[in-house]
Amino acid sequence: MKPPSIKDIAKKAEVSITTVSFILNGKAEKMRISKEVIKRVEGIILELGFKPNQVARSLRTGNTKTIGLIVEDISNPFFSAIARRIEDKAYKKGYKITYSSTENDPAKARDLIEMFKSRKVDAYIIAPVPGIEEDIKQLLADKIPVVIFDRNLPDLDVNYVVVDNFEGGYSAAEFLIKKGRKNIAFVTVDVEVDQINNRYLGYEQALKDHGIKPNQQTLVKIPFDSTEEDTDQRLKVLFDENPEIDAVFFSTNYLAVRGLFFLKKIKKPIDDGFMIVAYDDQDVFKIHTPPISVVDQPIEQIAEKIIDIILQELSADRSLPQTERSKVILPTKFIER
């Protein structure tokens, strides 16, 4: 009942296992193995339903045809959409994806990288949390392909695919300003990551460029692991203490969603007198009444770029001198609704 091994095939076909191996790996031609032998062996392979044991192959060749995907939370639509597309393209090249969620916890992220390492994944796609620079550096030193995305780690020379978050923040704030908003609150997550910071900086710059002084009172940082109640509470404080707020810019998709729930709960209407802008486009924002304007990230392109870089590095000759790292910055698109 055990699956057949290459040995069984060889025995049944009355050839050596080398021959079978060559046929398996498409090297039959090059080795000038006779047509008949190939035919016979292939027949037996089919007949016995033989599938090479990938684990043994991996041990021997050192590659697992597996890519490790490390994100913040696979159930976040942004990440699951990326995961979906990456999987698709990788599958076509014979790669599988194994994923893990960090929950923004550097210790967990580090642990995940360790697990992936011991499992010998061929390449890493990481939405990094601060504090894992060293681990990534280690990967790089070992010449393992790595692409980071969503957030950049500025002091690391590594492939990355990000969007222009500064521009994203700027465009959102500018839109609100042009709509006559004077007191635009900024609600964000309490994690010091590059992409979030840049969204804020863009927002700040837009205010300054239009002669508005950023108000620290209306800058709210919500802990990543905050409960719904806690988030609501913080938003309540924001609005209670700053009744003059006439717009809110949410720096992440899930905070915007929570914000919408909160506003609904307190029955604060979103209308000409009070506007909302979110980051990332999702069905929720399109379908909301009124629809919510968003800074849209080109998810498809992001995924495409990531997997392109990975596959290209995977197929490159590692002994050659390292080519330039890919640094991709994609534009965001402001969608007015």
Place this chain on the structure above:
Amino acid sequence: MKPPSIKDIAKKAEVSITTVSFILNGKAEKMRISKEVIKRVEGIILELGFKPNQVARSLRTGNTKTIGLIVEDISNPFFSAIARRIEDKAYKKGYKITYSSTENDPAKARDLIEMFKSRKVDAYIIAPVPGIEEDIKQLLADKIPVVIFDRNLPDLDVNYVVVDNFEGGYSAAEFLIKKGRKNIAFVTVDVEVDQINNRYLGYEQALKDHGIKPNQQTLVKIPFDSTEEDTDQRLKVLFDENPEIDAVFFSTNYLAVRGLFFLKKIKKPIDDGFMIVAYDDQDVFKIHTPPISVVDQPIEQIAEKIIDIILQELSADRSLPQTERSKVILPTKFIER
């Protein structure tokens, strides 16, 4: 620069690799290896940052500590939410998840199972498509733990975790009937899977129990790979040809979302004269104006059950006679909004 192997550790510690292996696997006690040796070896392991090569270990032991997750589409919130929870519990037991999306394509599903097989994943969690019964049977014959979820394959004796879809369909239809609806359309996906069928049967039964004759004119089956335009077109036909419709029951989350977009586009108001019910709860339905009533599936419980069954089978002694398969049917909850 190559990572240290067990051999390196042994050499440096001046013991045999057997000793190191025993220490690594917590068998030091049982083998009565001296405290000092253990200390010394552990020190060196830490010092060299040695991590056992999981691939080699897998080849030897035959298990990979990896669970294969096969779903319809990882970017569907229902599946990504399940994926998230499964990952979490599996991680705590030292298991990793590798996922794949079938897109409801039996050929792809079969291919995925093959890939997972050759990669020797220890267990399978599958949201099955019709047509892969044989492959699953094969897995079962090989005594590999399998749990299917979301949909059941009625002729297979396999562990499953599903919700009571009949009841779900019934409750939704009954709700609409009690709200005075007379012409309730049923919009569903064109895939003959058990769970979708049962949703329909529940709906049908509810109508019959209340003396309403199901109308085949208002039963729409939309191909799984339908484009947005095509879906819209089919919905348009539904409404154009059946102006008497006063409610729609969407049998899947994504169809309901598309439906909401369509209704918005044609400006058909959802109000006392026209109601919508969806399957699966999502932010979109909560936040919609008016909010949409849904048949809620207990995602957390589903994930929990799945992983419990898997871990339990994984830890069970395979040589023992197969215990009863777990057949879990969880109730749905109708949420009136």
Place this chain on the structure above:
DNA sequence: TTGAAAGCGCTAACAG
């Protein structure tokens, strides 16, 4: 209490 050695299934260098 520890070590030697076989072998998991496969690839590939080398020999014929």
Place this chain on the structure above:
DNA sequence: CTGTTAGCGCTTTCAA
């Protein structure tokens, strides 16, 4: 053109 053989890194039996 095909076969022999040496490992990849680890676990585990058996012996000492």
